[in-house]
Amino acid sequence: MKPRYRMAIGMFLLVVVAGGASAGIFYVEGSQAAVYAQVAIIPLLVVVGYLWVNQTIQSTGTSRTEFERRKARKLGEQFSDVWQLAQRIETEYPEGITAAEWEELERYVGDLDSNGIAFDPDSGTFDVGSRNLGSLEDINRLENEMGDLDGWVLAQVTENIQSRIREVNTTLERLSGLVADPWTVDPETVPAGGPDRYDTTQSWQEVGGYLDDCYQAADEVVEDACGALQDALTSTDSASQEAEELLSDARQAATGRRYDAAVADILDARDMVERDAATTFDDQQSAIEALLRTASNKSFDRYLGPSYQEELDGYAGELRSFDDAIEIAELRRVRDAVRDTCLAVVEELEGQLDEAIDALEGADVPDGWYERPPAAETSFVQTLRSSSDITAFRSEFDTAADSLLSALEAVKPKASVVTGFDRVESQITETLRTEGSVTGADLPVSDLEEQFLGLYYRKHMDEVDFDPNVPQLVMAGGGEEYTVDVSVAFPEGGPEREVTVTLSGSTTRERRCRTPLVAEASFEEVPYGEYTLRAEPADDSYGSVERTVTVDDDISVGLELAEVSLRDKLCEGVDIDIDQILPTISSRFESRFEEESYLSTEMSFPVDSEYIPCLLAVWAQREGHDATRHDGKVIVYDTERLRKEIENVIRYNLDPGESKSYDALRGNFLSAPVSDSTVQELVRGSSEQDVVAVEPTQLTKEEQS
Numbered sequence: 001m002k003p004r005y006r007m008a009i010g011m012f013l014l015v016v017v018a019g020g021a022s023a024g025i026f027y028v029e030g031s032q033a034a035v036y037a038q039v040a041i042i043p044l045l046v047v048v049g050y051l052w053v054n055q056t057i058q059s060t061g062t063s064r065t066e067f068e069r070r071k072a073r074k075l076g077e078q079f080s081d082v083w084q085l086a087q088r089i090e091t092e093y094p095e096g097i098t099a100a101e102w103e104e105l106e107r108y109v110g111d112l113d114s115n116g117i118a119f120d121p122d123s124g125t126f127d128v129g130s131r132n133l134g135s136l137e138d139i140n141r142l143e144n145e146m147g148d149l150d151g152w153v154l155a156q157v158t159e160n161i162q163s164r165i166r167e168v169n170t171t172l173e174r175l176s177g178l179v180a181d182p183w184t185v186d187p188e189t190v191p192a193g194g195p196d197r198y199d200t201t202q203s204w205q206e207v208g209g210y211l212d213d214c215y216q217a218a219d220e221v222v223e224d225a226c227g228a229l230q231d232a233l234t235s236t237d238s239a240s241q242e243a244e245e246l247l248s249d250a251r252q253a254a255t256g257r258r259y260d261a262a263v264a265d266i267l268d269a270r271d272m273v274e275r276d277a278a279t280t281f282d283d284q285q286s287a288i289e290a291l292l293r294t295a296s297n298k299s300f301d302r303y304l305g306p307s308y309q310e311e312l313d314g315y316a317g318e319l320r321s322f323d324d325a326i327e328i329a330e331l332r333r334v335r336d337a338v339r340d341t342c343l344a345v346v347e348e349l350e351g352q353l354d355e356a357i358d359a360l361e362g363a364d365v366p367d368g369w370y371e372r373p374p375a376a377e378t379s380f381v382q383t384l385r386s387s388s389d390i391t392a393f394r395s396e397f398d399t400a401a402d403s404l405l406s407a408l409e410a411v412k413p414k415a416s417v418v419t420g421f422d423r424v425e426s427q428i429t430e431t432l433r434t435e436g437s438v439t440g441a442d443l444p445v446s447d448l449e450e451q452f453l454g455l456y457y458r459k460h461m462d463e464v465d466f467d468p469n470v471p472q473l474v475m476a477g478g479g480e481e482y483t484v485d486v487s488v489a490f491p492e493g494g495p496e497r498e499v500t501v502t503l504s505g506s507t508t509r510e511r512r513c514r515t516p517l518v519a520e521a522s523f524e525e526v527p528y529g530e531y532t533l534r535a536e537p538a539d540d541s542y543g544s545v546e547r548t549v550t551v552d553d554d555i556s557v558g559l560e561l562a563e564v565s566l567r568d569k570l571c572e573g574v575d576i577d578i579d580q581i582l583p584t585i586s587s588r589f590e591s592r593f594e595e596e597s598y599l600s601t602e603m604s605f606p607v608d609s610e611y612i613p614c615l616l617a618v619w620a621q622r623e624g625h626d627a628t629r630h631d632g633k634v635i636v637y638d639t640e641r642l643r644k645e646i647e648n649v650i651r652y653n654l655d656p657g658e659s660k661s662y663d664a665l666r667g668n669f670l671s672a673p674v675s676d677s678t679v680q681e682l683v684r685g686s687s688e689q690d691v692v693a694v695e696p697t698q699l700t701k702e703e704q705s
Contacts, residue, residue: 068133075143076117076126079108082149084124085204089157093208095164096157108149111142158207162187165214171259172218175266177324178225184217185210215257222254225266232273243272274324281331285322287390288335291342292316294394298401300345303352303408308345312338335390342397347381349404356408356415363418366458370414373407380404417451428456428473432464433528433552434506436479439472480528484549485556486511488519488535490542491563498538499561505531505551526551535559539677540566540629566627570634571614578618581607589619598672599636630675637672643682645670650688654701661698 086105090097109119112126115134119126133139165187172182190210226247233243250265292312301309315338322331353376360370380400387393424443431438440449450471457466457473464473488499493516501511501521506529513519531551536544543564549557571578585607593599599620601612613634620627620636627636649669654660662676670679680694693700 065133068136068139069128071136071139071143072115072117072128072133075139075146076112076119076128078143079112079119079146079149080124080126082146082153083119083121085150086153087124089153089204089208092205093157093161093211095211096160096204096208097153098156098160101153101156101160108146111145115139115142154204154207157204158190161207161211162190164211165190168214168218168259171263172221174263175221175225178228178266178270179221182221182225184221185214218259219254222250222259222262222266226250226269229266229269229273233276240272240276243269243276246272281322284331284335284390285319287394288319288331288338289316291338291390291394291397292319294398295338295342295345295401298345298405300349300401300405303405303412304345304348308341311341315341339390339393342393343381343384346384346397346400346404349401349408350379350381352412353404353407356411359415359419360411363421365414365418365455369455369458370411373410375403375407378403413448413451414455417448417455420445421452421455424452425456425459428453430529432473432475433480435527437472437474439470480552481525482528482551483554484523484526484531484533484551485554486521486523486533486535486559487556488513488515488521488545488559488561490515490517490537490561493517497542500536500538501559502534502536503531504534505529528552533557533559535561537561540569543569566629566634567614567617567621570617570629574611574614576611578614581611582615582618585615586619589616590623593625593636597638597641600673601634628674628678630678635672635674637674639682642670642672642674643686646679646682647686647688650683650686650692650699650701654692654699656701656703659695659698659700665699 083105086097086101106121109121112119115138116132117126117128134142165185169182169184169187172179172184175182190207229243229247233240246265246269250262250269253259253262253265292315295312296309296316315334318334319331322334353373357372357376361372380396380403384393384396384400387396424445427444428438428442431442435442438453440453443449443452445452450468453466453471453473454468457464464475466473484503486501486503488501490497496514496516499513499515499519501513501519503509503523503526506527509523509526511521511523513521529551531549532546533549534544534546541563542561545559545561547557547559549555585605588605589599592603596603599616601609601616605612605615607615613629616634616636617627619625625636626639627634629635646665646669649660649665653669662679665679666673674682676697683689683692683694683699691702693702
């Protein structure tokens with residue numbers, strides 16, 4: 001059994017024995033004796049317990065000295081872990097651990113040694129052995145000082161790596177004239193210490209990864225700078241061997257992380273390249289500027305749109321930004337781009353010229369209206385491609401652009417005219433026959449009006465005259481005019497009925513006729529063209545009829561009217577289900593009819609007004625009432641009631657020889673405001689029709705014989 005367990009059991013047994021003794025005395029002698037016994041037993045237990053514990057401690061070797069040795073051993077292990085951590089970091093990232101950190105750690109080595117802990121820096125091990133240890137207070141103090149030593153090391157690694165990144169960035173900034181963005185990694189993004197200054201949860205490998213990224217970016221910056229100078233060397237008339245060697249040294253220095261040396265070599269090489277490239281740079285820049293000026297003076301955007309000119313303007317802006325001979329490689333890139341754009345311009349202009357010529361030569365045009373331009377016989381693109389010198393290229397481009405633009409100006413409008421002439425020609429012919437003349441404003445085109453009219457004139461010189469100043473075509477003798485005779489027949493004879501005949505087209509004409517059976521109407525001097533002929537009877541019992549006619553000669557047209565119900569007329573084109581809507585409003589119609597004795601479209605109902613005429617007509621038919629339409633109004637009325645009202649007026653309110661106007665009848669005697677024609681029909685069907693004369697505006701009671 002372990003000593004500490006034996007000690008605990010022994011103390012427990014002593015307490016049990018003392019308690020048992022006190023209980024026995026209490027049982028035998030009483031409570032007072034038990035109290036005296038307790039007073040004697042307690043000191044005895046303290047003495048015996050002390051002797052027991054002391055004996056136990058001595059027998060197991062647990063002493064103050066052994067305790068100090070354990071603490072010293074633990075402290076040595078803790079420092080050994082920190083020392084080995086620093087060695088690993090230095091091995092992978094030498095910049096992370098500097099001499100300052102090693103000096104601080106070596107100070108702790110001395111503190112450990114002075115407290116009896118021998119530490120070997122080479123192996124990272126320690127030994128307490130039989131050496132005299134420092135006091136427990138000194139060991140505790142040293143333990144407190146080293147309590148966060150690993151966190152301090154990690155924090156120093158972060159600060160050192162941030163410092164190294166700043167140093168690299170500062171060094172590479174000197175290459176800003178060669179590289180657009182010489183920046184590597186933002187040192188502020190490297191994780192910093194936590195709330196207690198040291199963020200020991202931050203892996204030192206992760207922090208080191210930022211330095212790796214910095215070195216990778218720095219190598220790319222050095223390579224970009226060397227590449228730019230290498231291109232410049234290739235672009236100069238004479239290459240410098242010494243500059244080549246400097247660039248090789250710079251790459252080698254960057255491999256060894258010696259970026260200050262790499263930058264110095266690059267800048268020395270730059271000075272050499274600038275010296276060698278200065279003359280070539282100035283000559284090339286001047287030649288490109290001359291080509292751009294030539295191109296900007298050509299109005300090819302009329303045919304190609306603004307994209308090419310905008311592209312060239314962009315290159316001109318780039319060219320203005322070059323002010324250093326070291327940029328000769330970029331200068332030549334712009335030169336090649338400008339050359340390619342100018343070549344594309346000429347190639348597209350040639351393509352448009354070929355298309356225009358193909359359209360003209362494939363069309364049926366009068367002789368002499370078109371001549372093939374000389375530019376069509378030359379391959380300007382081939383000539384430009386064979387020109388390697390930028391100055392010669394500019395001269396060839398100048399000639400090509402002028403020749404092609406001049407040719408397009410001559411043939412492109414005519415090609416556009418022949419392409420759309422078939423459609424425009426027919427419209428010109430139609431307008432000439434109708435109006436006798438055509439101007440440019442009459443054509444369905446936004447430009448080239450003169451060319452369209454001119455081509456028409458060249459093809460119809462015997463028929464028209466052409467005034468290019470307006471421009472205008474005039475037909476000899478003016479436009480064509482004819483007579484249109486129209487007959488409109490009712491299906492059966494009857495009283496005289498009114499019919500309106502309308503001829504609508506370039507002009508609108510109207511004739512009103514009254515006839516019992518067949519009406520005749522004539523329209524004279526009608527211009528040539530297509531017209532709509534319509535016959536509209538005033539009587540709602542007949543439907544209208546419409547026909548399209550072409551007036552290209554004197555013509556006669558016969559129209560036949562057909563009977564049609566008012567309901568069919570009113571419901572024509574109605575796009576709702578009348579049978580579904582009518583039941584919802586029938587009660588409104590009924591109550592209003594009882595109140596007013598008639599219904600009218602001028603009354604208000606909870607339905608869209610465009611459907612009311614049809615709904616009234618259908619309701620009247622279903623309820624046995626009559627409906628009529630007059631002056632745009634539909635009126636539903638009770639025929640028998642109105643007839644009786646009229647008969648009463650004739651019997652009791654008209655004396656022989658006396659007259660009453662239809663307005664007076666409607667205003668004073670009739671329950672519905674029906675039209676004059678409806679009143680006349682009701683009179684003719686009444687029992688009093690023989691005693692009254694039905695006149696156009698009134699009723700007159702005849703004298704009794």
